[in-house]
Amino acid sequence: MRWLGPRGIGFRGKVEVQVARGSGKGCRRVKCSASGDTAIVVGAGVIGLCTAVRLQESGYSVKCLAENIGGDPNQGVASGGAGGLWFPYLCESTERTGRWANETRRAYEDILSNGTKFEENGVAVKDIWQCYSPADEIPPWAGDCPTFELLTKSQVEEKYYPHKPQYEIMENDFLAYQFQAPIVQVDIYLSYLRRLFTSMGGELVQHRVDGPIEALEADVLVNCAGIGNATHLQGLEQDALMKPVRGQIIHCKNREHITEAVTIGGDGESAYMIPRGDVIVYGGTSDENQWDLDVDQDAVQDIIRRCKKLLPEAYTRDMEVVGHWVGLRPYREQGVSVEARSLEDGRVVVNNYGHGGSGFTLCYGCADEVVRLASERNA
Template identity: 35%
Template sequence: MDADVADVIVVGAGVVGLTSAVRLAERGLRIRVWSREAPEETTSAVAGALWWPYRIEPAAEVGAWALDTLRVYGELAADPVATGVRLVAGVHADTELAGLGDWARQVDGLRQLPPEEVPGPYGSGLAAVLPLVDMPVHLAWLAARLKELGGVIERRTVTDPAAEAVAAGADVVVNCTGLGARELVGDPGMRPVRGQLVLVENPGVETWFTAADGASSETTYFFPQPGRLILGGTAQDDDERLDPDPATAAAIVARCARVRPEIADARVLAHRVGLRPARPSGVRIEAETLPDGAILVHNYGHGGAGVTVAWGCADRVAELVTASRP
């Protein structure tokens, strides 16, 4: 692509931005992605990344977006080394099938476990085989896929997305800035939800596990990824600390070891912190025409489920962009 030519500018290079960019490029549009951070430096890169609608609204739309994304991950799992997507068995503890939305009925193999089969100190749980995404690999795959389609990713700090996109020759800009939308488009509803993780050597754990009370700041989960076991976690509202807290890390390991005791002695490889881009009023996906005639399409506020709904939301963005262009 010519360095100065684009039909659409996508701002943000996390999983939501890159997935949106790929979908738009697949429609034949010339795409540039502008991001202050490289994909591997975004919040998406530190996500545990199990497919599951977690801490995201609006419930009425999330189910369809999530199921659309589930179908795509099912296809990508055919080549896990390249895409980073694998189908892995596991258990959601403290979860009842009857308490989930209609979307759950369309997830193959999702079943209620008898209490005696639920690991750890939990009285209920669901068994499932779900996509587990190795995010550094998947983000690299998305970037490569976009490049194959002629798209470009550029490190750039954006302050006025519409004006800068128009100056670059684009007639549409797609805002996938996550928590950055708080300042970039003046959305005071955006709230950080701090997530802290511990990466350890895998002592032989092959299945994932979660116990996540949406009303609690503490969660318990572990996800086996190539070369490591990811332990979590936290969901601390309005906490923007990016440095790992040693006491929190120790508590995470202890909670996970209540389910799998061998985790207690696993060697720690690294600590990670990310800020989930929560929006209590729900994901914002809409197009607006600005006074200068530019079209601004929003796609942000995915909370802890950006990976879960990325492709469904990208399809909606592609529809909005196509409808807005002459």
């Protein structure tokens, strides 16, 4: 029998799995290479919960351990306060992130057709519009996104600046496009994932893991602890490539019932807005290596100034601030860590952390990759 690790957290040998595969709303994976195998996922943000769900659907018996299991955005869980927009941001722009993003978008589409309502799952598909001037590169996910459409300068101006053309796109030096993609109401969605996971027999346990994940006992150990892997926190992996990118946002009343998300980069500045139920999230800031979680009032004023300067006038009238949030994006230099290693006793450790500003955009693609890696090594 393997060592159980601190406070007996783990599984004793193989367990008899009674996973209701294919049952529970939203469960679509029916692959099983792991019957009886056990997995521990550390972290219960969007990355940990999606990974735990996918492992459970694939036949593992899964425990999810986290210092904060409730997704409280004020207790160091970035997922609990995020904008919830499907859009790769602050992660490497490569073929693999493009692929994970499109896999995740399709997974949200599956949720939309699984019979659960928005009030239960928090997922909705909305119109999204982006414009960068000077021009950015066409993103790697665009080719596989069926609704992706490039916009001309006059289309942008006519549609978004009919009355107040305060934002001038540089002639011949801009990239503008629109597409449809999910915007997730993060609190509802995290609750949905927790319910889905436990309804399939998964166990959620509040527990802080200090030191290496190898001390835990299961056939597969998955590290989804986000910024909890930074050296600064003396937490799990102590990965020197992990650093926070502090983000501050404001919430304003959504008086006009706006449903469209917009991001503009221009004139050396940027601004974005994401409609989320009764509020619009306006942003934002991206400060590397800043750990301070206090609301900075100067930053609030600057966000309002940039939004009024760059976003369509109709979307920034009467910005009544009703809330603030500061979070730490778990950013990893050299890219997201989704990789596996085998231990001498046959157990498998898989990393799934460092998603920067894209946790909700990459979550299912990365979770499926974890299941693949774990199953290959654990065969």
